[in-house]
Amino acid sequence: MHRSLISAAVLALAGVSAAPLMAAPAAAPVAAAKATTQLPRSVSPTHYEVSITPDAKASRFAAKVTITLNVLEATDSITLNAADLKFASAVLTPASGKGAPASATVSVNADEQTATFRFPQQLAKGSYKLALDYTGVIGQQAVGLFSLDYDTPNGKKRALYTQFESSDARRMIPSWDEPNYKATFALEVTVPGSEMAVSNMPVAKKTDLGDGRALVKFAQTPKMSTYLLFFALGDFDRATATTEGTEVGVVTTRGGAAKAAFALESAKAVLHEYNDYFGVRYPLPKLDNVAAPGRSQFFGAMENWGAIFTFEYVLLLDPAYSTQADKQAVFLVAAHEMAHQWFGDLVTMQWWDDLWLNEGFASWMESRLTVRLHPEWNTALNAVNVRDAAMARDSVATTHPVVQHVTTVEQASQAFDDITYQKGESVIRMLERYVGEDAWRNGVRAYMKSHAYGNTVSDDLWAKIEKSAGKPITAIAHDFTLQPGVPMIRVGETTCKNGATVLTLTQDEFSRDQPNKKPLSWRVPVIAQIAGNGKQARALVAGGKATISVPGCGAVVVNAGQSGYFRTLYAPKEFAALASNFTRLAPIDQMGVLSDSWALGMAGLQPASDFLDLAKSAPLATDPQVWGKIAGVFETIHGHFEANPARQKQFGAFAAARLAPVMAQVGWTARAGEPETTANLRAQLIHTLSGLDDAATIGEARRRYAARNSDPAAVPGALRKTIMAVVAQHADGATWDELHAAAIAEKTPLVKDQLYSLLASTEDKALAQRAMELALTDEPGATNSAAMLAEVATRHPDMAFDFAISHMAKVNERVDSTSRSRYFPRLAANSADPAMIGKLNAYAGANLAAGSRRDADTAIAGITYRIKVRAERLPAIDAWLAKNAN
Numbered sequence: 001m002h003r004s005l006i007s008a009a010v011l012a013l014a015g016v017s018a019a020p021l022m023a024a025p026a027a028a029p030v031a032a033a034k035a036t037t038q039l040p041r042s043v044s045p046t047h048y049e050v051s052i053t054p055d056a057k058a059s060r061f062a063a064k065v066t067i068t069l070n071v072l073e074a075t076d077s078i079t080l081n082a083a084d085l086k087f088a089s090a091v092l093t094p095a096s097g098k099g100a101p102a103s104a105t106v107s108v109n110a111d112e113q114t115a116t117f118r119f120p121q122q123l124a125k126g127s128y129k130l131a132l133d134y135t136g137v138i139g140q141q142a143v144g145l146f147s148l149d150y151d152t153p154n155g156k157k158r159a160l161y162t163q164f165e166s167s168d169a170r171r172m173i174p175s176w177d178e179p180n181y182k183a184t185f186a187l188e189v190t191v192p193g194s195e196m197a198v199s200n201m202p203v204a205k206k207t208d209l210g211d212g213r214a215l216v217k218f219a220q221t222p223k224m225s226t227y228l229l230f231f232a233l234g235d236f237d238r239a240t241a242t243t244e245g246t247e248v249g250v251v252t253t254r255g256g257a258a259k260a261a262f263a264l265e266s267a268k269a270v271l272h273e274y275n276d277y278f279g280v281r282y283p284l285p286k287l288d289n290v291a292a293p294g295r296s297q298f299f300g301a302m303e304n305w306g307a308i309f310t311f312e313y314v315l316l317l318d319p320a321y322s323t324q325a326d327k328q329a330v331f332l333v334a335a336h337e338m339a340h341q342w343f344g345d346l347v348t349m350q351w352w353d354d355l356w357l358n359e360g361f362a363s364w365m366e367s368r369l370t371v372r373l374h375p376e377w378n379t380a381l382n383a384v385n386v387r388d389a390a391m392a393r394d395s396v397a398t399t400h401p402v403v404q405h406v407t408t409v410e411q412a413s414q415a416f417d418d419i420t421y422q423k424g425e426s427v428i429r430m431l432e433r434y435v436g437e438d439a440w441r442n443g444v445r446a447y448m449k450s451h452a453y454g455n456t457v458s459d460d461l462w463a464k465i466e467k468s469a470g471k472p473i474t475a476i477a478h479d480f481t482l483q484p485g486v487p488m489i490r491v492g493e494t495t496c497k498n499g500a501t502v503l504t505l506t507q508d509e510f511s512r513d514q515p516n517k518k519p520l521s522w523r524v525p526v527i528a529q530i531a532g533n534g535k536q537a538r539a540l541v542a543g544g545k546a547t548i549s550v551p552g553c554g555a556v557v558v559n560a561g562q563s564g565y566f567r568t569l570y571a572p573k574e575f576a577a578l579a580s581n582f583t584r585l586a587p588i589d590q591m592g593v594l595s596d597s598w599a600l601g602m603a604g605l606q607p608a609s610d611f612l613d614l615a616k617s618a619p620l621a622t623d624p625q626v627w628g629k630i631a632g633v634f635e636t637i638h639g640h641f642e643a644n645p646a647r648q649k650q651f652g653a654f655a656a657a658r659l660a661p662v663m664a665q666v667g668w669t670a671r672a673g674e675p676e677t678t679a680n681l682r683a684q685l686i687h688t689l690s691g692l693d694d695a696a697t698i699g700e701a702r703r704r705y706a707a708r709n710s711d712p713a714a715v716p717g718a719l720r721k722t723i724m725a726v727v728a729q730h731a732d733g734a735t736w737d738e739l740h741a742a743a744i745a746e747k748t749p750l751v752k753d754q755l756y757s758l759l760a761s762t763e764d765k766a767l768a769q770r771a772m773e774l775a776l777t778d779e780p781g782a783t784n785s786a787a788m789l790a791e792v793a794t795r796h797p798d799m800a801f802d803f804a805i806s807h808m809a810k811v812n813e814r815v816d817s818t819s820r821s822r823y824f825p826r827l828a829a830n831s832a833d834p835a836m837i838g839k840l841n842a843y844a845g846a847n848l849a850a851g852s853r854r855d856a857d858t859a860i861a862g863i864t865y866r867i868k869v870r871a872e873r874l875p876a877i878d879a880w881l882a883k884n885a886n
């Protein structure tokens with residue numbers, strides 16, 4: 001699954017963590033020896049024959065399923081997962097066909113999401129078929145079988161899709177809905193004959209039923225987990241290409257296939273790479289990517305085997321409104337979901353404890369492949385932003401280990417967080433660098449081969465890598481995955497002797513909210529280098545200390561290449577040497593040094609002004625992404641001054657003046673043949689300068705917006721979103737009304753969704769209030785409401801949280817049921833008001849189970865830290881400004 005990217009695109013551009021901080025109560029670092037189950041182990045399914053007749057208009061479906069199963073211990077009952085299903089009959093027959101059928105009485109447990117079938121007699125061990133007749137509901141949010149309504153030039157249409165990860169297959173099929181109960185599936189659907197039905201496998205047979213309906217039978221799937229099953233139905237187009245024996249396809253709503261051309265072309269290139277990398281060919285006959293209008297608060301795309309589901313905003317591209325960042329997101333998301341076709345779909349974690357095996361790996365693979373296939377985007381530098389997002393979450397007391405024990409459906413849902421994704425990705429990057437690319441890939445190939453169609457735990461992967469690398473890695477991997485937190489490497493004073501620099505490294509822990517914490521212990525692989533010298537030295541810091549001799553003399557960079565998951569704190573003299581050699585560092589090390597000095601400065605471990613010194617002296621020719629990092633931090637500092645408009649204005653003026661020459665160099669108009677990284681920097685600088693209330697930028701965006709109808713060059717497609725965002729952020733009432741009228745009139749779902757988000761992005765509180773009221777009406781459409789409130793919350797968190805709490809029932813109807821416990825705390829996550837801590841505690845106490853407080857507790861930790869930073873660090877920034885501004 002790829003997490004929701006709705007506001008992430010903007011935030012990632014701004015160089016800040018995409019997701020608000022998220023948290024868990026400290027879970028015990030348990031590697032599950034035996035897979036957890038919430039179902040009795042006495043029965044196990046092998047095959048499902050499913051027949052579904054959806055009634056899209058009435059939002060319900062009728063269905064039958066025949067499950068072939070093995071009774072492993074004599075029992076008089078069978079329990080499986082079911083949610084919101086009504087059973088009409090349940091009959092069990094011996095699979096041999098010999099023996100009398102037995103009818104069961106059904107009891108449903110809504111809290112446990114189970115159905116139990118009781119039989120008059122004990123069932124002996126053996127193989128049976130359980131036939132169930134039932135009905136279910138079609139929802140409006142992306143959970144289970146759901147509908148999405150969208151506008152077309154010919155009026156509104158409705159399409160159906162499914163979303164089952166982590167625990168929602170049970171809303172369409174009564175099933176053993178846990179990842180380790182793998183089985184085969186044969187799906188047939190009775191649907192309007194004019195519509196297209198899509199599932200994991202190709203259509204095997206379509207029969208016209210003569211009444212306008214058709215019976216569509218899909219080929220049987222390989223053995224797989226329930227959460228990977230998929231079905232979609234609608235007025236669709238499908239475009240295909242064949243590569244290496246596999247048919248790759250894109251499915252869109254009618255008329256949209258041309259906008260999916262880049263996704264289709266990317267799928268071909270990615271499939272070729274993965275067939276090679278994994279050493280096992282893609283095993284299904286086809287691989288579709290199904291684009292759907294709308295959005296979810298929870299995810300952007302889902303890796304259903306053979307039928308990836310992706311929201312349009314990360315699949316379709318249109319030169320009239322898509323940005324360079326959109327294009328990169330389409331590739332990244334497709335590369336992520338396609339990596340899951342192997343890592344997740346072919347080989348699946350036993351239980352949600354090891355979810356990171358799926359997500360950390362797919363995230364690492366998406367980054368790796370983007371660097372490889374699109375070097376012109378220079379995305380290698382993103383590794384630092386990924387690491388920062390993980391560390392923001394991992395350096396407060398509410399963090400949790402990468403491998404964590406999950407006991408409830410709610411906890412499984414909450415496991416899709418920055419630790420699972422970004423820390424997982426960062427740890428893999430470090431370990432791959434440690435053992436080397438070839439050893440890592442060979443280990444992965446051996447793992448795929450041994451566990452195809454099966455389930456694994458993390459140690460199964462470490463065993464294969466260790467064998468392939470021929471050196472110990474499991475102990476290091478355990479340090480970083482079974483215990484929480486961020487190591488900090490202290491670099492002592494260096495000496496230079498005989499052409500080599502000798503330095504002492506000491507391992508500490510980077511904690512933002514427990515300054516006196518006794519550090520945990522890690523074995524940390526470290527790479528060091530002298531600025532401007534190509535030769536690297538490696539060491540494994542174990543037992544808390546290491547001495548390392550680095551070839552050459554001069555300023556030393558620790559964590560050269562930035563693949564290590566740790567913060568680096570230099571002795572003052574060593575930092576000063578590095579700062580004066582900043583331009584000699586590789587761009588990725590410039591990113592790393594900026595990132596560490598900022599994080600350590602805010603935590604009080606290094607002067608808060610060190611980052612500003614670097615930002616002040618960065619030359620114009622600095623890499624666009626390094627400028628992006630600086631711009632992102634400027635926005636954060638500007639936000640910290642919100643309680644004091646005079647100081648905020650002073651800082652805003654300094655930051656805008658610092659960025660103005662960069663903006664002047666980049667310009668508002670794209671030059672033919674400019675690097676693609678320049679297009680991203682342009683969008684980001686305009687975004688940042690708008691956030692800094694820079695009058696020139698706001699004025700230029702307004703001028704272009706006003707001229708949009710008379711001058712086609714005023715708002716080029718690639719800059720449309722960026723310009724509109726500035727106009728909306730600083731909108732007055734008349735502009736807001738104009739945007740609102742445009743939203744109502746718009747027929748393209750992607751553009752319409754964006755317009756509704758813009759209405760919620762205003763600095764003006766009265767207009768933000770109007771946006772929230774509008775969000776709770778039927779006008780924006782079922783999947784825009786929650787996104788609008790979340791958009792308001794980025795600028796006015798207290799207002800958005802209070803509003804959502806006072807309209808909780810209405811808000812709950814508009815949020816996926818799986819993400820409610822995360823949605824409300826996230827609205828408050830950007831607050832700096834001490835009163836919010838009490839409000840969040842009250843919300844959690846009244847609405848969340850004890851084991852589901854993770855996001856609430858993390859939001860509280862974030863707010864507490866923000867209050868502390870503002871009180872303790874801003875005076876140093878003020879003092880620096882007094883000396884350095886102007």
Ligand SMILES: [Zn+2]
Nearest residue numbers: 001002359362
């Ligand atoms: Zn994923």
